[in-house]
Amino acid sequence: xxxERGYRARSAFKLLDIQQKxxxxxxxxxxxxxxxxxxxxxxxxxxxxxSDGLAVGVDLQDIEPLDNANIKTVRGDIMDTDQMIDLFxxxxxxxxxxxxxxxLTSDLAPKTSGIKDVDQGLSVELTDQAFYLATRVLKPxxxxxxxxxxxxxxxxxxxxxxxKFKKVxxxxxxxxxxxxxxxxxxxxxxxxxxx
Numbered sequence: 001x002x003x004e005r006g007y008r009a010r011s012a013f014k015l016l017d018i019q020q021k022x023x024x025x026x027x028x029x030x031x032x033x034x035x036x037x038x039x040x041x042x043x044x045x046x047x048x049x050x051s052d053g054l055a056v057g058v059d060l061q062d063i064e065p066l067d068n069a070n071i072k073t074v075r076g077d078i079m080d081t082d083q084m085i086d087l088f089x090x091x092x093x094x095x096x097x098x099x100x101x102x103x104l105t106s107d108l109a110p111k112t113s114g115i116k117d118v119d120q121g122l123s124v125e126l127t128d129q130a131f132y133l134a135t136r137v138l139k140p141x142x143x144x145x146x147x148x149x150x151x152x153x154x155x156x157x158x159x160x161x162x163x164k165f166k167k168v169x170x171x172x173x174x175x176x177x178x179x180x181x182x183x184x185x186x187x188x189x190x191x192x193x194x195x
Contacts, residue, residue: 008039024143028053032103053070158170
């Protein structure tokens with residue numbers, strides 16, 4: 001179905017499900033997408049941000065560019081905080097130390113080992129870093145979407161996100177496979193002074 005609709009991966013449908021429920025993507029926004037390869041989240045973002053929006057996609061691997069001058073793709077390691085902050089400053093998503101972005105999405109997943117507890121711990125570590133970067137790059141009222149594997153560390157991460165966002169939900173998009181233990185943390189409305 002993803003190929004039929006022109007999406008690069010089925011993960012596009014997960015973001016569409018999130019958008020349908022939370023309505024966080026709007027025209028003219030500035031957005032960051034972490035773990036962006038192969039670019040399916042960016043394709044969905046493009047649909048909603050319109051011609052006035054601006055998006056930056058980051059991944060460890062190259063992302064085939066989208067045919068849109070308002071979507072930049074960058075190779076980078078999200079665990080390298082300094083590199084990410086520099087990138088956001090260059091893109092003017094951080095100005096005078098203050099975040100300017102409206103939405104940060106993260107579809108990051110660790111290289112899985114097959115050992116559920118290990119994979120879940122690595123997933124929480126990645127999503128916690130995405131959440132930290134969201135608090136740096138988002139403006140007050142901005143939104144965060146982060147994929148995470150369900151498990152023992154999830155309540156700890158949720159507690160952290162709830163301190164910074166007005167409303168926090170854990171959502172399993174209908175397009176996720178039944179057997180999948182991935183969920184999305186959706187933080188709506190970054191609190192003033194949270195970054």
